[in-house]
Structures are given as C-alpha cells and as structure tokens.
Amino acid sequence: MDEERETLQRIVSTLVNKNDEIHNFIDMLNHTISNVQVNSSNAISELDEEFDGLYSVLHEMKGSMANTIQQEEARKIQALQDQLSQCSRALESSEELLELAVQSLDIKNPVELLEAARQIKDSVTVASAFRLSLKPKVSDSMTHMMVDFALEKRMLQAVKFLPVPKAPEIDVAACLVADNCITVAWRMPEEDSRIDHFVLEYRKTNFDGLPRLKGEQHWELVDYIKATQYTLSGLKFDTKYMNLRVQACNKAVAGEYSDPVTLETKAFVFSLDSTTSHLNLKVEDTYVEWDPTGGKGQEKIKGKENKNRSNTASPKRSTNSPRASARGGRDRFAGESYTVLGDTAVESGQHYWEVRAQKDCKSYSVGVTYRNPGKFDQLGKTNSSWCIHINNWLQTTFSAKHNNKAKTLDIPVPDRIGVYCDFDGGQLSFYNANSKALLHTFRTKFTQPLLPGFMIWCGGLTVSTGLQVPSAVKTLQKSENGLGGSTSSLNNVA
Numbered sequence: 001m002d003e004e005r006e007t008l009q010r011i012v013s014t015l016v017n018k019n020d021e022i023h024n025f026i027d028m029l030n031h032t033i034s035n036v037q038v039n040s041s042n043a044i045s046e047l048d049e050e051f052d053g054l055y056s057v058l059h060e061m062k063g064s065m066a067n068t069i070q071q072e073e074a075r076k077i078q079a080l081q082d083q084l085s086q087c088s089r090a091l092e093s094s095e096e097l098l099e100l101a102v103q104s105l106d107i108k109n110p111v112e113l114l115e116a117a118r119q120i121k122d123s124v125t126v127a128s129a130f131r132l133s134l135k136p137k138v139s140d141s142m143t144h145m146m147v148d149f150a151l152e153k154r155m156l157q158a159v160k161f162l163p164v165p166k167a168p169e170i171d172v173a174a175c176l177v178a179d180n181c182i183t184v185a186w187r188m189p190e191e192d193s194r195i196d197h198f199v200l201e202y203r204k205t206n207f208d209g210l211p212r213l214k215g216e217q218h219w220e221l222v223d224y225i226k227a228t229q230y231t232l233s234g235l236k237f238d239t240k241y242m243n244l245r246v247q248a249c250n251k252a253v254a255g256e257y258s259d260p261v262t263l264e265t266k267a268f269v270f271s272l273d274s275t276t277s278h279l280n281l282k283v284e285d286t287y288v289e290w291d292p293t294g295g296k297g298q299e300k301i302k303g304k305e306n307k308n309r310s311n312t313a314s315p316k317r318s319t320n321s322p323r324a325s326a327r328g329g330r331d332r333f334a335g336e337s338y339t340v341l342g343d344t345a346v347e348s349g350q351h352y353w354e355v356r357a358q359k360d361c362k363s364y365s366v367g368v369t370y371r372n373p374g375k376f377d378q379l380g381k382t383n384s385s386w387c388i389h390i391n392n393w394l395q396t397t398f399s400a401k402h403n404n405k406a407k408t409l410d411i412p413v414p415d416r417i418g419v420y421c422d423f424d425g426g427q428l429s430f431y432n433a434n435s436k437a438l439l440h441t442f443r444t445k446f447t448q449p450l451l452p453g454f455m456i457w458c459g460g461l462t463v464s465t466g467l468q469v470p471s472a473v474k475t476l477q478k479s480e481n482g483l484g485g486s487t488s489s490l491n492n493v494a
Helices: 002-104 110-125 152-159 301-313 322-327 470-482
Strands: 176-178 183-189 197-205 220-225 229-232 241-249 255-257 261-264 281-284 287-291 338-343 350-357 363-370 385-393 397-402 404-407 416-422 427-432 436-444 450-457 459-465
Touching: 002 110, 183 197, 183 241, 197 229, 220 229, 281 338, 287 450, 363 416, 363 427, 385 436, 385 450, 397 436, 416 470, 427 470, 450 459
Parallel strands: none
Antiparallel strands: 176 183, 183 229, 197 220, 197 241, 241 255, 241 261, 281 287, 287 459, 338 450, 350 416, 350 459, 363 385, 363 450, 385 397, 397 404, 416 427, 427 436
C-alpha cells in the first residue's frame, strides 16, 4: 500500500512540474504573440512612414518638373509673341507703303511721278517687312519635357523588405596584437551594398578558445564603424586573452554576430633559464648574481644528472611550449662566458623589458642572441648576438657590441636599462629606463627567434618583464625611424 502511495506521489509531483512547465510555456507563447502584434504594428507604422516619405519625394519631384514645363511654355510663348508683334508692325508699315504706291500711280506730272517713285523705292528698301524672318523662332513641340518612369516602376515593383545582413567573418590572419593595441579586421562573406555600419564587441578573458557563459566580463561595444577594420588602443593586457566579435547593420536591422575569435594578448614575460646559466651564476626566477663558488663540488652531480636525463626524458622538456623550445636541452655556458638566457623566445612583435644592476657590479652585458649559442660564446662577440656592455673594473667603459666589434658610447651609464625589441622591424634599442633617453640602436634583419641574454661578473642583475612599451619610447621610435639611421648612434655596429 505504501509503495503504491509513494509511486502515486511521484506521479503527482511529475505532473505538477510538467503542468508548471506547460503554464510557463503558455505564458511565453502569449508573450510572444503580444510581441508579434506590437512588432508588426511598429513595422506597419515604419512602412507607412517610408511610403509617405516616398510619396512626398514623388510629389515634390512632380511639382518641380511641372514647374519646369510651365517655364518652358512661358519662354516659348513669349518668343512667339515677340515675333508676332514684329510681324504686326511690319505688316502695318507694308500696307501704308502699298497704299502710297497705289496713289502715286495716279500722278500725271512726270516730275512729280519720278519723285514719288524714288521716295517709295527708298522706303521699301528699308522696310522691316523685307528684313523679317517668316520662320517661327521656337517650335510647338514639348517632347523634350516628356518622362518615362518604366525603369523606376520596375525598381519600385522590385522593392522588398530589407534582408538581414549576414554575419561578418573575422580575418584572424590580418588581426594584429601589438603592445597595448589590437587591430581587428573582418570581411563580409559576400558583397552587400546595403550595409551601413558595423558593431564591434570585445571583452577580456583568461580562457583560450570560444567564450564561456559564466565567469566572463561583460562585452564592451564600439558602434558605427564604417570600415572593415578597427584598432582598439589604450588596453591593458592584465588578462591573457581577448574575445572579439562583429556584426553588420543596415538601415533597419542588425545581423548575426560573427563567430567570436580569441586573440592572445599576454605581455612578453620570461624568467631566467637556470639550465643555461654558467655554474658561477646563481639564478632565481628574474634575478642572477655572480657566485665564485658555484662551480665547485657540482661536476659529479651534473654528470649524474646528465646520465639520468639520457635514460629518462623529462615530461617538461618534451612539451612543445615556447619555453621548452627556447631551452632546447642546450649545454650550460662555460669558461669565461658568465651568461644566462631567458626561457622564452621573441619570435614576432614589439617587446620591452628592463634590467637593474647592483651598484657593486664589476662587469655585465645586456642583449639578445639567436637560439643555441656555443657554450663558450660571449654576448656581442658573435654575429648572432647583440648587446651593450658595461665594465666598471678600474675605470668605467660603456659600449655596444656585435660580431666581436665594439662601439664606445660616450654617455653616462644608467642604473636601469630598458631593452626594446622590434623583431619584425629588425630593431634592437637600449634606453635609460629612468629618463627614456636612447642609448643605442642596432638595425638588422632577424632571421631566427631571439632569446634575452645576460652576462654578469661580480655583482647581480634584476630583470623586470611583462612591461608595456613606455609612451616615451614609442615617441622616440617614431622620431628615430624618421631619421632613417642618419645619426651614427643609430647605426648598426659594422
């Protein structure tokens, strides 16, 4: 009995829930019907407005064209009336001469007859009747004022409701992420002359791939974009990705949004790769210092580690991440190459980082190098590395180095150095990070990914990464590019 009651109770509960669902659906249907009625009424009102506007234009055009016809009528009638007046005056004068000539025929005196004939002849010679054109100055035709609206009628008969614009397609290959700007480019799947403008929406996210419904920021909107690309500037890349989508709008309706795309907007962040560092360097994340005892007692441990590595591949090393590929399992620097590299390569774009040296630093270099330098290679002494070098031993020297050639920099050594790398533009610049004054620029064509490189002897260096390019540096870059390398300090070291 209890079992049947429990079963019946479950059926009652299910029916109640289903009835609630149906009631809600009925309410939704009624609301939809009401919306259809309201929206249809609005559509009819807008249709009336459009046709009233069309009627108004046609009425205005009709009045203007009728006025033109009336002006042409008045012009022609005036010309014909003027000609008619001239003819009337000429006829009156001609009739007077005719009457005088007939009367002169009755003169009997030869002398008087001769004189009368001479006078009549002279009058006839100058008579207006003999200089008058007997052809109408204008015709009675008005065919040049006729119209034919057959084409317009066909166009009006072809008028249909405005189609909903198709969704644009974001061209990811043409999108550009540079510093704190994103340039978004898109195209329509087919030509549509009725498109009036575009709407771009974007939001920050920490997720790659398609946007998620929960845990996302609200969309921010940019409206009335006339072109098929737009640059979002003044952004702060405090999240890793940016969602973007675009919709096309004609005069009446907006289309569907494009498939959203997610662009990576993470700033250039790297750590110092301790697996590359010289044994006399102590590396901790973004700090490196000289350790004269670092190589002692470690050779056996190092040999044991190498043996273990040859037998068992490290999962971290086997990944395809940028950091793993940057390290590439290379040997440590050795000999007098007291060097450590960054763990992330620069492969494109514009990036900026800063380096601060301890006051007791005797010698250090800051620069970049292609991947996999030799373990005895020193920054600036190969054709695949570029750096500025500071030597505080005995006396201070400051120089830019590349391919084992140095250029002395006759300027004070700053306590913080900013490094600006424009990989695609082939430019590596060093700045006073405090004043943003330019120290030196290398110009070349980078053919391989670049790794940040640091050499230190006696002392320590602290690296700051994930920085946006300072506005003062951007301004100097524009000015420097305008100079085109005419100043010696901007030239690459030969």
